[in-house]
Amino acid sequence: MSSSRFRQLLVLPCLLSACICQPLFAETVEARLPTGTFATAEFRAGKPDLPAVLLIHGFMQTRDFPTVSRLADGLANAGYTTLSPTLSLGISRRASSLPCEAVHRHTQEQDVAEITFWVNWLARRKPGSVVIVGHSYGSLQSLIYAVGKPAPTLRRVIAFSLVDTERQSDPRTVAAMLSDAKKRIARGETQLVSYPLGYCKQYVSTPQSFLSYARWNRPDILRLSRQSKVPLEVIMGGSDDRMGEDWPEKLRSAGNRVQVIAGANHFFDAEHEFDMLDLTVSLLKSSEKKN
């Protein structure tokens, strides 16, 4: 039996007990954002000597998205303090993923601001180092935060399935959409537009909302990765081809530490969930040592 498999077997009961015991430890916190919107997050206090982990979910998802929630559970069981917010996306106490057809007025910037808020909240709640673990677009948002003015307590950004919103669309099409949005913004148009964005075939939003997300492309990510003020760990699924097969290599080429978990998809589900957890824990521990 491999060590990883042993750990899987060991972790499983822990996870199960964590699921059973979850209600005892999880705390749903509500905070009023500077925008006036009420945002919520699930907080679980862990060992004080371990860094707190802020988990950021994917595009328009919630903290209950399985990839993030299971990781939060795992980390909590591992003794880490975890904070899993649901980015409000302009909706107080958002509890469900926001459909593509919903009115999208939120922007990337607001999302990043909200990440800032939660990092600060976490720092106040649990002093000590903070590690942001992002998944999917949440990884990009976490990176953007890390490139901006991250909190001093931020130690690392672990980016799972670091992607943009292009989804390998035709560059000319993307350029056209971006150009259109810019024009609309320039004209001061407030009508909702509908463009494909990410997995949304029809992303109903203001042009600003669309542009805020759509303008981040791969080069931008690579650039950001080099600009991160904290170490960036990128973990990609070996089967995740959203960014192309060469994406991990490009990230490495950008000077990033990239790990590829063979066979894992974009969501690190099934048995790769344990790989995700293990790797996260491993990275967190390495962060501790460095501290």
Add this chain to the structure above:
Amino acid sequence: MPVFSRRLFGPVSLARLTFFFLAGVALLLVVTSSVFFANISRIEQNFAANNEKFARQELTEALALMENHMLAVTKALAAWDETRQQLEDPAYYAYWRNSRVLSSGVLPSTTDAIELYDVHGRTLSKETREGEAAMPAHIGKDNLRLALARENGHDHFILFFPIFSDTALQHRIGYGGIKIDFKAELQTLRRFLYLDMASVRLTSKEAQPLTLDQAVRHIAFMTQPSAEIAAFKSLIYRVMYQVAAIVLAGMLLAYFFIVLLVAKPLRRLSVHIDAMRAGRGGLLSESYRGPVPVAELENVRISLNDYQSKLDDMHVNLANKNEELWKLAHHDPLTGIFNRRAFEEDWSALTRPGLTSLNVAFLLFDCDHFKTINDTYGHHVGDQVLQGIAESLYGALRTGDRLYRMGGDEFATILYETDVALASRVAERCIEAVNAHNFAVYGMREPLRISIGIAHSHDVASAELLHKHADLAMYHAKRPGSPKMAIYTESLTPSSHAMVSSPETAAVYAAITNPDLLEMHYQKIVQLPAGEVDYFEALVRIRHADSLLHPASIFSVLEAKRLEIEFDQAVLERIRLDLAGGLIPAGTGISINISGMSIVTTQITDKLLALGEFLGRYKLVIEVTETSLITQISHASANLNRLRKAGFVIALDDFGSGYSSLRYLSTMPVDMIKFDISMVHCLNGEDRQRVIVENLAKLISAAGFKLVAEGIESRATLERVTALGFTHAQGFYLGRPERLKR
């Protein structure tokens, strides 16, 4: 059944009966169907009542479901992130309300309108909508309940609800309102088995909101047609129609087949029976029975044919029997020729008017002295004689001539298209045939002779006289010396007087029954040469009224009526009375004339023998004619011998008027020979007849016979006969017949 009923309900044809029967069945089917349909209708009504009850139940349940669903929907809507988003930032509320929320799946598809209101109850919408999508621009707390209302002809559920930003429902951020198509929503909630949703409608006033409790009372509806009942009813109707069609088709087929297989053959059978009744029927062939034979009708046909065959056989047998009976009835069983019945039938045809225009001869045949033959030889020989006569006559007649046996020994024939001459030739042929027939084979020793009387239609005024004339002629033919065949002529009329019913006939009949009416006149017969009265010949007279009937009249009646024997009996009785009364002088006697028929009769013989008591005092002489003796010599001889033995003297009367056969004289049992007057008168002549008579007298006298000469009318004659040796004489010269007095 009363007469009027019989007339009103006469025989009805099978086809019509079948039609009426089938019509009755059809009517019964209609009535049964009507009753059945009525029952189904009643069941249907019961089902409808139950269905209404169940439908109301369904409606009530549906309204309850509706309420729960609406609450759930509003709850979900209130909890929906995008609802709070709009309440917090209604910048794009129009898009959200008009498009997003309706396509999100949060609202039921039956939603007609959705509206969000701020905390003050003011709509977030900046535009007004009309029609079904219209929602109030402002709501109050009174609106926060589920209501049912009718708007613009459509029924809606309307519910306004508060929206909170927190799960603890502490921070109300606004209100929501949804309008749902009442009927459409109900239909999505459940399946209605009884309620016809299409018929559901509020009966409340326009825009009058009703709570659910109120709405129940203001909802009008109809029930769905029960699929089961409808299917059942449809099935029943279909089955009934099919059954009716089948029954109707069956009845039509039955009518057709009954008519084809039963009625038509029966009709043909009936026609055939009618033909049979009219005598035109025959056997029924198999073609009558139609295309498919019916066993019962076939039995009838076979039975009818059997009956017809038996009937035909019976008719044939009957016809044969009739023919046989006719033959038996019309033929004489002894001789095989036609009998009297056949004669009378033919005679009836003959005696119709117009006979005198016919050329018809009527012949009557009679056997001479047949009674004597019967008595002498017996009935068996008598029958054989009759058969022989019939055979002889039949052979002598022409082909086609019918020979009738009239009775006894009398035969007749009717010769059509025959004149007198031809009839005579036929009669002669008949006589010859009879004479030629060998009757000796039957045991007869005497020749048999017949007498024939002929009458022709030309001589009669009517057919009835034809028979009488023939009868008269026949009797004339029977007279001694007759050629045995006589043709009726007017000259026979006097003697025919006796044939008809006459006072003389009546007198004869009377005398037969009453001998006192007989008067015996006695004529002397003197003994020669002394001239003394030896005896008297008894000659009969009948006192009739104031006159006397003499033998000529009497004998004609006797011959015509064949009363010889009866009359002789009466005469003998008279004579006996005269003898007993002493009328006859003592020492004399009497001679009694006995007819040829009587001499062979045992009764007469016995009657004569009875007179034997007078033999001691009187000489009794029995006179029989020569002809009667010869023709029946055996039987007569026997009787005469008995009389001679008793003491009677037998005299042969009228010798010379008949056969006058010397050969027979030697064998005849006679004592005396009475020469006929014709013979005595010959003695007065000078011709050979005198010589013959003289020598004959001598011869007979020499033979030992006593001779009596009749017709002595003069002395000379008396002397002459005396000289010839006659022993007795009789005549007017010696004395006329007269009554003797005591």
